[in-house]
Amino acid sequence: MKKLLLVAFSIAITSSLSRSQSPIIQTVIDETNVDSLIFFVEELSGEVQTIIGGSPYTIVSRHKNQPSNDKAADYIKQKLESYGLQAYDQWFSGSGRNVYAVQTGTDFPNQKYIICAHYDDMPSGPTAPGADDNASGTAAVLEAARILSQYLAKYTIIYALWDEEEQGLVGAYYYAQQASSAGDSILGVINMDMIAWDSNSDYIADVHTRPIGSSIYLKDKIIETNNLYSLGLNIDVKNPGSTYSDHAAFWNYNFGAILLIEDGTDFNNYYHTTNDKVQYFNQLYYLMMSKxxxxxxxxxAEVTNNVPVELVSFKAFLLKDGIKLEWSTASELNNNGFEIERSLNTWADFVPIGFVEGNGTTTEITNYSYTDPMDFTGVQSIQYRLKQIDLDGSFSYSNIVNVDVNIPNEFVLNQNYPNPFNPTTKISYSIASDAFVSLKVFDFLGKKVTALVNETKLAGTHEIAFDASNLPSGTYFYTLRAGDFISTKKMILIK
Ligand SMILES: [Zn+2]
Incomplete structure (x- = not known):
């Protein structure tokens, strides 16, 4: 399978840095997105409803004895498949179910690296959000899949989500035991379990390792990545590391593995309670841990960028009545074209909306565009990606571009801020549809002082500054007219 190259904006910056830095790893790190991570967590922890198997569903618990445990596994599998990966169930009992996906290596298909987390949670009652433990790790594995599935890798990648960690690493033990008896060559395992709590913002991360297989090397690599790409974590090495999470199952079969986890001396106050919620995340810390x-x-896994269609930019622009996408390629080989795919609000569940023909084979820079005549009503954000399809039918996905739309559903004139003011203040307003807008300022006697806005505006929220340097102290009024909507507010200038 062929993959798009994502040059992004990092080339110029990284080329001047240390020789051991890799532009492609920098790009992968830059693509790791906090909104995407948090949305996965919100879906996994029942904070928002999601769509599973085509129907709306809220994952209220992922405890092994709760029905939504299996639904969470369905959600994970569906998500992995949405990235074009082959995903599998691994049943180890009537209800025990690991889910994993495989991305076959180009050079070493039989040598594997595993990135993993457990998806089951606590407590055992009907409500168990388990946001930190361990929707955080699960979402980071999904984010890895979202990003790395766009690349080729020399080694085979396994994205794995374990069940029944809370009952004693049951799922991971089963996988490791099966892999060991099959003679699998697992070069290394990165396990993430609780990676989003940092109540004192000291950015301490614990890495648990032991002198087993490649485990010490894996620990060194994580420190190297943190340093080379200036990620800002304070990494605390635990050797011999603890055996309380899934990596220990791999140690047991002499595979190299490490655990990445939040600072053990700043432990999640809501651990294994119904309050383990995303609202308590330190989002910056979570992003650093994921990166x-x-x-x-x-x-x-030695991700590479040796690809036939080199996409060098992909951007989206908000227009009055739609969204314009523009992209360009530096070179193409056997490019049939681009299918444009769209997602509403979720960064997932992409649906094809159009197709733009490619240029076959060329070494010239080629520019493309596509306009989506989108009605934004009720939509907060829109995501697009390109599915580049070769003449032989093989395909690969671009990175995702996000457009924040967030059209308000009513007309509102807000109080100016600051108020009272001297001599400038800001006035904001929201309009639910495109409209001719006038915003005028009057003095205490009703005499017009100035018109701040007098033109057609797009639906959305707008803000304008008002400078009263040349006016005397006193009470003023400002009036917004937009279509049939009229509203007036008072403001006070004190010099
Ligand atoms: Zn856990």
Missing amino acids: VSIGTFAAL
Whole structure:
């Protein structure tokens, strides 16, 4: 399978840095996105409803005895498949179910690196959000799949999500035992379990290792990635590391493995309670933890950019009545064209909306565009990606571009800020549809002072500054007219 190259914006920056840095690893790290991570966590922890098997579903618990445990596994499998990966169930009992996906290596298909986390959770009652433990790790594995599935890798990558960790690493033990008896060559395992709690923002991360297989080397690689790409974590090495999470199952069969986990001396207050929620995340810390593990993993698996269609930019622009996509390629080989895919709000569940023919084979720079005549009503954000299809039918996905739309559903004139003011203030307003807008300022006697806006505006929220340097102190009024909507507010200038 062929993959798109994502040059992004990092080339110029990284080329001047240390020789041991890799532009492609930098790109992978840059692509690791906090909105994407948090949305996966919200879906996994029941914070938002998701779509599983075509029907709406809220994952209220992932405890092994709760029905939504299996639904969570369905969600994970569906997500992995949406990235074009082959995903598998591995049943180890009537209800025990690991889910994993395989991305076959180009050079060493029989040598594997595993990035993993457990998806089951606690407590055992009907409600168990398990946001930190361990939707955080699960979402980071899904984020790794979202990003790395766009590349080729020299080594085979396994994205694995274990069940029944909370009952004693049951799922991971089963996988490791099966792999060991099959003689699998597992070069290294990165396990993430609770990676989003940092109540004192000291950015301490614990890495648990032992002198087993490649485990010490894996620990060194994670430190190297943190340093080379200036990710800012303070890594604390635990050797001999603890055996309380799934990596220990791999140690037991002499495979190299490490655990990445939040600081053991700053432990999640809501551990194994119904309050283990995404609202308590330190989002910056969570992003740093995800970047260091995904970046390290990409370096280990030797992600490459040796691809036939070189996409050098992909951008989206908000227009009055739609969204314009523009992209260009530096070169193409056997390019049939691009299918344009769209997602609403979720960064997932992409649906094809159009097709633009490619240029076959060329070494010239080629520019493309496509306009989506989109009605934004009720939509917060829209994501697009390109599915580049070769003449032989093989395909690969671009990175995702996000457009924030967030059209308000009513007309509102907001109070100016600051108020009272001297001599400038800001006035904001929201309009639910495109409209001719006038925003005028009047003095205390009703005499017009100025018109701040007098033109057609796009639906959305707008803000304008008002400078009263040349006006005397006093009470003023401002009036917004937009279509049939009229609203007036008072503001006070004190010099
Ligand atoms: Zn856990």
